[in-house]
Amino acid sequence: MKKIRIGSGAGYAGDRLEPAIDLMIGGQLDYICFEGLAERTIALAQKNKKADPASGYNELLDYRMAQVLPIASKKKIRVITNMGAANPIGAVNAIAKLAEKSGLKNLKIAAVLGDDISDKIQDYLDFPVMETGRPLYSIRNKIISANAYLGCDGIVAALDQGSDIIITGRVADPSLFLAPMIFEFGWKKTDAIKMGTGTLIGHLLECAGQVTGGYFADPGKKEVPDLWNLGFPYVEIDSSGKGYISKLEGTGGMVTPATCTEQLLYEIHDPKNYITPDCIADFSRVKFNQTDKDRVEFNGATSREATDTFKVSVGYTNGFMGEGQMSYGGANCLQRALLAKKVIEKRLEHLPFTISDLRFDLIGVNSLLDRNKMPEAPNEVRLRVAGKTVSRQEAQRLANEVETLYTNGPAGGGGASKKVDEIISIASVLIPKKDVDIQLMYQTT
Amino acid sequence: MKLWEIAHSRTGDKGNISNISVIAYHLKDYDLLKEKVTSQALKRWYGEQVQGEILRYELPQLGALNFVLYDALGGGVTSSTALDKHGKTLGAYLLQMPI
Numbered sequence: 001m002k003k004i005r006i007g008s009g010a011g012y013a014g015d016r017l018e019p020a021i022d023l024m025i026g027g028q029l030d031y032i033c034f035e036g037l038a039e040r041t042i043a044l045a046q047k048n049k050k051a052d053p054a055s056g057y058n059e060l061l062d063y064r065m066a067q068v069l070p071i072a073s074k075k076k077i078r079v080i081t082n083m084g085a086a087n088p089i090g091a092v093n094a095i096a097k098l099a100e101k102s103g104l105k106n107l108k109i110a111a112v113l114g115d116d117i118s119d120k121i122q123d124y125l126d127f128p129v130m131e132t133g134r135p136l137y138s139i140r141n142k143i144i145s146a147n148a149y150l151g152c153d154g155i156v157a158a159l160d161q162g163s164d165i166i167i168t169g170r171v172a173d174p175s176l177f178l179a180p181m182i183f184e185f186g187w188k189k190t191d192a193i194k195m196g197t198g199t200l201i202g203h204l205l206e207c208a209g210q211v212t213g214g215y216f217a218d219p220g221k222k223e224v225p226d227l228w229n230l231g232f233p234y235v236e237i238d239s240s241g242k243g244y245i246s247k248l249e250g251t252g253g254m255v256t257p258a259t260c261t262e263q264l265l266y267e268i269h270d271p272k273n274y275i276t277p278d279c280i281a282d283f284s285r286v287k288f289n290q291t292d293k294d295r296v297e298f299n300g301a302t303s304r305e306a307t308d309t310f311k312v313s314v315g316y317t318n319g320f321m322g323e324g325q326m327s328y329g330g331a332n333c334l335q336r337a338l339l340a341k342k343v344i345e346k347r348l349e350h351l352p353f354t355i356s357d358l359r360f361d362l363i364g365v366n367s368l369l370d371r372n373k374m375p376e377a378p379n380e381v382r383l384r385v386a387g388k389t390v391s392r393q394e395a396q397r398l399a400n401e402v403e404t405l406y407t408n409g410p411a412g413g414g415g416a417s418k419k420v421d422e423i424i425s426i427a428s429v430l431i432p433k434k435d436v437d438i439q440l441m442y443q444t445t
Numbered sequence: 446m447k448l449w450e451i452a453h454s455r456t457g458d459k460g461n462i463s464n465i466s467v468i469a470y471h472l473k474d475y476d477l478l479k480e481k482v483t484s485q486a487l488k489r490w491y492g493e494q495v496q497g498e499i500l501r502y503e504l505p506q507l508g509a510l511n512f513v514l515y516d517a518l519g520g521g522v523t524s525s526t527a528l529d530k531h532g533k534t535l536g537a538y539l540l541q542m543p544i
Contacts, residue, residue, distance in 0.1 A: 040523050131460050131521075215455065222453060257507075258453065258468065265466035265511045267457030271502050287506050300506075318524055357519065357526040367527075368534045369494055386526040425523040428460070 003243075004184050006177055006201070007234040009068070009081075010034040011208030013041055017064055019209065019232040019251065024071045026248050027234050030184075032072070033176040034064065034081035035206050042170055043315020043424045045086035046118065046145035056087030057094070057167075065095050065165075066102075072164065073104045080155055080176050084167040086145065088113060091167045092443050099445045107445045110163035112154035114438035115170040117431075121146035121314060129314075130428040136314065139427060145315040148431065151277030151306070154438040155179035163442065170313065172276045174202025177235075185239040189279070189306070196303035197241040199274070199281040204245055204263050204298070208232045211245065211263040212294075213253030226252025244297045255296050257288035264288075277310055277433075279303035309430035318425040319388050322395030324402020324418040325363070328410070329380035336410040337362055337381045343409055344385050347401050353394045358387035382415075388423065395420045449540035452478060456536035461521035462513060463495075465536045469508035478510060479503065481544040487512055490542055491535070 007029040009020035013036040024032055036058050049056025058064075061083045072079050084091040088111035099107045125137040132138075147170035156179050158166045168176070178198040181187060187194040204211050209230045217224040231251025237243030247255055264283060268274045274281040285300040328337045341360050348355060361367035363382035365375060385402050389395045399418035406413055448467070451474045457464045467482055469475045484499040497515030504511065518532045519525040529535075 216453075218453065221449065258470070261468050261507050261509055262453065262455040262466060264507070265464070265468075265504075265509060266455055267459055267464050268511070269459070269462070269464055269502075269513045270500075271504060271511060284502075284504060285506065286504075321526060323526075357524075359526045361528055363528065368529050369491070369538050372492075384528060386528075388524075388526060423524060426460070 001238045001240060002185065003236055003238045004030040004180060005234050005236045006030065006180055006205065007032040008205040008208040008232050010036050011206065011210055012036060013038060013058055014060065015208060017067060019230060021067055021071065022248055022251060023232050023234060024068065024075060024077055029075070029077045029234060031078050031080060031180045033205070034079070034083055035173050035176060035208070037082040037085055037170065039313055039426050040315065040424055042085050042147050042313065043145045043426065046315065049086045054090050057085045057091035058083035061091055062094055062098065065098050069095070069099055069104055069107070070102055073107060078159070078164055078166070078180070080166045080179060082168045082171050082176060084111060084169050086116065086169065088167045088169050089441060092441065095165060095167070096443045096445055105445055107165065108163045109165040109443045110158035110161065110167065111441040112150070112158060112166060112168040112171070112438065113441060114154065114436055115147045115150045115168070117148055117312060117436065118146045124429055124431055127429045127431065130430070132427070136427065136429055139316045142316040142318065143314055144317060144424070146312055148310040148312045148436050149277055150310065150436070150438060151175045152179035152182055154440065156183045158440050159183040161440065161442065172278070173206035174199045174276055175278055177202035177205050178278055181237060192303045193301070194241045195279040196281050196301035199276055199279060199303060200283060200286060200298060200301035201235045201237060201243070203268070203274070204260060205233055205235060207263060207266065209253065210266065211259055212247045212255055213259055216259055216262060222258070224252070224254055228252060244291065244295050246295045255294040257290055257296060260288045260296050260298070275307060277306060279306050308433055310433050310436055312429050312431050314427045314429060315424050316427060318423040319390050320392050320395035321386060321388050321421050321423050322398035323384065323386040324399040325382055325384045325416065326402055326405045326409070326413045327380060327382040327415040328413055330412070333381050334374065334378055336412065337383045339410045340383050340405050340413065343405065344401055348398065351397065353389060355387035355389055355398060360385055392420060392422070446544060447540065448482065448542045448544050452540065454536035454540055456533050458518060458522060458531045458533070461518050462515055463517040463532045463535055465512045465514065465539060467510045467512070467539065472508045475505060475508040477544065478508070482510060484512070486542070487514070487539065490539060494535070
């Protein structure tokens with residue numbers, strides 16, 4: 001029976017590269033997928049592209065591909081990634097340049113296009129925003145990007161055309177991994193178990209190290225060997241849908257039913273209804289079985305037919321955030337931090353503009369979850385003030401106020417920091433799949 | 446005892462919704478989890494942090510519960526002013542819950 005191996009090369013935009021390279025060298029892979037596009041990243045990338053039309057793809061693309069291409073070419077590993085972000089064509093051009101520089105011939109590089117619907121988002125202003133229920137019209141003047149979460153179809157078509165490297169923009173994370181299974185095994189979309197299993201594999205692999213013992217260790221309770229040298233995962237799967245997940249021998253981390261279960265439930269909400277562009281996956285009866293060290297078999301996934309809509313992430317400008325911090329330590333530090341808080345509260349009240357979602361956190365006490373409990377005598381405590389404003393100048397003013405605690409606030413403040421960010425928020429809308437036109441573009445070296 | 450003794454957890458987010466899993470180390474403890482770690486218990490435990498409802502999904506074969514907490518992240522990662530905008534640290538607080 002035909003079998004393939006798919007590796008995971010990145011779990012987020014800025015992930016490590018060494019474990020991906022190790023996996024490509026020693027993992028007998030057929031495919032490696034790099035997931036590097038968070039919900040908001042593409043909106044920021046669209047902004048960059050407006051400023052510089054050649055940019056707008058993942059900033060680490062060149063760094064990664066310079067090392068990935070020669071190994072991919074030598075070992076005949078096909079590469080699939082959404083690092084094209086807002087500019088898959090720009091990414092393809094950059095990769096072609098890199099390949100030519102390294103003397104890699106006959107490399108076919110594909111861009112999957114069609115996710116970017118920024119030009120026609122104005123047609124959907126009466127559609128409800130999933131987060132708020134209000135029509136998209138409510139943010140019409142602030143929209144900077146609109147990208148549909150595509151499924152695996154465009155990637156499958158690019159594989160079918162013999163592409164070695166496939167660059168996409170917004171594609172649902174599991175779809176990156178499902179595509180090679182559909183292409184290699186000819187799985188039909190009507191095959192509920194295979195679509196469910198392929199989506200399960202994609203979901204387990206999409207966060208890379210998060211299934212091999214990353215984001216898992218808890219000393220004394222969940223010990224993970226050699227966490228510093230965490231290996232990335234791969235799946236070996238046959239055409240019947242039977243397979244296992246593992247990692248390279250000699251790397252750190254571990255693959256167990258516990259690591260797999262944490263990743264299985266990660267961000268899926270209702271396990272019976274995990275909606276992707278390719279299917280509605282049902283993971284509610286998934287089981288894991290440890291068959292060897294760092295080798296876990298999976299079964300029990302199934303699915304139902306996909307919905308007839310694509311989720312579209314609409315990025316919009318939403319004002320600015322100003323933040324300032326100051327630390328207090330030693331004798332009576334909590335009381336001095338609380339006095340600093342009072343001072344800033346009063347100062348901000350007197351400013352001639354509105355601040356929304358204003359927060360005062362005491363880092364080390366209540367910044368992550370407020371339990372309404374103050375410690376007796378902490379060794380140190382750090383005041384954090386953050387709020388939203390309409391303009392950058394206002395946010396800067398807020399941040400500066402915290403810094404002025406140095407010479408104007410309570411005794412012994414230190415280590416001030418401040419920052420101002422433009423807020424790019426995301427509104428999601430569902431649009432008919434038939435409105436989205438998926439296209440492919442190729443370059444061969 | 447604390448929930449931490451018998452279960453582990455991972456937290457993720459989608460927009461303003463938090464997703465917290467609670468997984469028993471041993472299947473034999475699953476019934477205890479089911480009895481003690483209810484949506485109402487989470488609602489009490491997280492207090493004002495969670496403004497919306499909390500749904501619980503059960504996966505007995507994995508000894509796991511999956512919680513979905515609505516309106517839980519001060520607007521979510523793309524608009525919250527919180528330090529941990531994803532709310533990734535929330536699950537570990539649940540493991541402090543006495544059961």
